Amino acid sequence: MDFKKILHEILEPLDGALGAGLIGMDGIVIDQISNQASLDMNVVGAEYSSIIKNAQKASSDFGLGMTSEILIATDKTVIIMMLVAKNYFVTLALQNESNLGRGRLELKRAIPKFEKDLS
Amino acid sequence: MAHSFLGELYVMGKNFTLAIEAYQKVLALNPDDEIAQTRLKQTIEKVTEVSPKEAQKKANAEVKKDEKKAAAKISTATVTIAELYMQQGHFEKAVEVFQELLAEDPQNLLLRQKLSEAMETHQKQRSLENSVVDKLKKDEFVRPPDLKEDKIEEILGVSNESSIKATALDDSKFTSEDILQVMQFSQSEVPLEEETKTEPAEIKKQLVEKKHLEPLTNVVQQVGSSGITLAAEPDSKKQRSMQESLAKLQSVEGIVSCVFFNPNGDFLMTTGMTIERNFFQSIFHILTNSQHAEEQLNHGLIRQVILKSEQGQIFLMKVAQYNLMVLANEKINIGRLRVVLETTLNRLASAE
The missing domain is CATH 3.30.450.30 (Dynein light chain 2a, cytoplasmic)
Structure with a gap:
């Protein structure tokens, strides 16, 4: 289960990638890579897991089914979270000027690899 | 002796089939055992007493199964069916299916939207049909050149010779395409404002009445x-x-x-x-x-x-x-x- 290798594969082709991590729905970080000291994946895990839970509830309330992806854009960064095997999510932090489309593509490519290792 | 005792235990436990087997084994070993004969007879009688009840239970279970199957058959309302109705132009049926689905899941906003769309389309279709009929009655309709007079009469269910100028007639029956043709030709003549002025409020009112919209x-x-x-x-x-x-x-x-x-x-x-x-x-x-x-x-x-x-x-x-x-x-x-x-x-x- 070399999650770090998969995380490297996500970050490698992206300019301005700040970090990536595989996190459980309970907020515990399974593996992470951070290119920026200020990006603490433990904080990411703890904070974003509750956002994902809220999103799942909202999505279900609105009759939209299961939430598969969350994107948060701020003044400085863009955070993308994608669901992996229902109980985990992979997150990618990018600088605002990074290629968001490429970032999403790399995450989508990585999901089956994570799922294979997690099953 | 052991089989006879076992038989009694089975009878006490109401396991009559095994009890009968046990008594049959006793009689196989000792055909003259009167006690075993009596017990076997009594057990068989008990079985016949119980059987009708069991049969009734089974019958009831079967009925329930059938009812469940029937219920499953009746409740065929799915989004796909409603959308199929929409595609086929059966907007009223689509509305019914969406309403049924919403009754089961009243908080589902997507269903609400689809219901609203179906109702809107249904109302548009009705107002369009009405306007076509009105125009034809008032002789304001510009008839497509290849639409026969008798077909229009059949569509309208009227026979007003003076209202429609005759062209060449034939005996062929009208088709759904003819109806569409009438509707399409008259569509441009229907003032759009009239259609949309009251509809959203009307749809909203209907949804609120049906408690689909809080x-x-x-x-x-x-x-x-x-x-x-x-x-x-x-x-x-x-x-x-x-x-x-x-x-x-x-x-x-x-x-x-x-x-x-x-x-x-x-x-x-x-x-x-x-x-x-x-x-x-x-x-x-x-x-x-x-x-x-x-x-x-x-x-x-x-x-x-x-x-x-x-x-x-x-x-x-x-x-x-x-x-x-x-x-x-x-x-x-x-x-x-x-x-x-x-x-x-x-x-x-x-x-x-």
Whole structure:
């Protein structure tokens, strides 16, 4: 289960990638890579897991089914979270000027690899 | 002896089949054993006494199974069936199916939207048919050159020779294409304003009556044909601008509803479907939690949050000091939405 290798594969082709991590729905970080000291994946895990839970509830309330992806854009960064095997999510932090489309593509490519290792 | 005792135990445990076997074994060993003969006879009698009850139980179970199967057959209402009805032009049936589905899942906004679409299309179809009939009766209709007079009469169910100028006749029967032809020719003649003036309010009224749409408690004004629901009278240029922005956003295909709410989560105005307060409160929590997370990470202020789900997307964004939520289904045109959002943001910024 070399999650770090998969995380490297996500970050490698992206300019301005700040970090990536595989996190459980309970907020515990399974593996992470951070290119920026200020990006603490433990904080990411703890904070974003509750956002994902809220999103799942909202999505279900609105009759939209299961939430598969969350994107948060701020003044400085863009955070993308994608669901992996229902109980985990992979997150990618990018600088605002990074290629968001490429970032999403790399995450989508990585999901089956994570799922294979997690099953 | 052991088999005889075993037989008695089985009888006590009401396991009559095994008891009979046990007594038969006793009799196989000792055919003259009178006690075993008597016990076997009594056990067989008990079995015949119990059997009708068991048979009744089984029959009841079978009936229940059949009922379940029948219920499953009756409840065939699915979104696919409703959409098929829509495609085939059976809008009334589609409305019925959507209503049935909504009765099971009244909070499902996508179903509400589909129901609203079906009702809208159904009403349009009816008003179109009525206008065609009216025009034909008034002799205002410009008949397609290849549509036969007798066919029009049959379509209308009238035989008013003076109202329709005769062309060449033949005995062939009219088809659905002929009806469509009549409708298409007259479509351009129907004033569109007449159709759309009252419809959104009417649809909303019907939905509220059927409890598919919960009116917001703090609504003070509903703006007629624009379908915008306000929490308060627009008291500033900015609020009027927000109102216009909502109307523009609603024109993007795939948008189910747009809601402006205050930084404290209070509803300001909405278009499309009105949304229950506790629904956008949960959305408000996502925004506040996201803001908290980004503050912890020193990422600055939240600009936008997008939730992508199986059957739609929710867009949340800060617009000046307000929050805007856009609820979209799977048909949403993201490119168009972005363009409209940009103009919306610019418009609101200039109204500051």
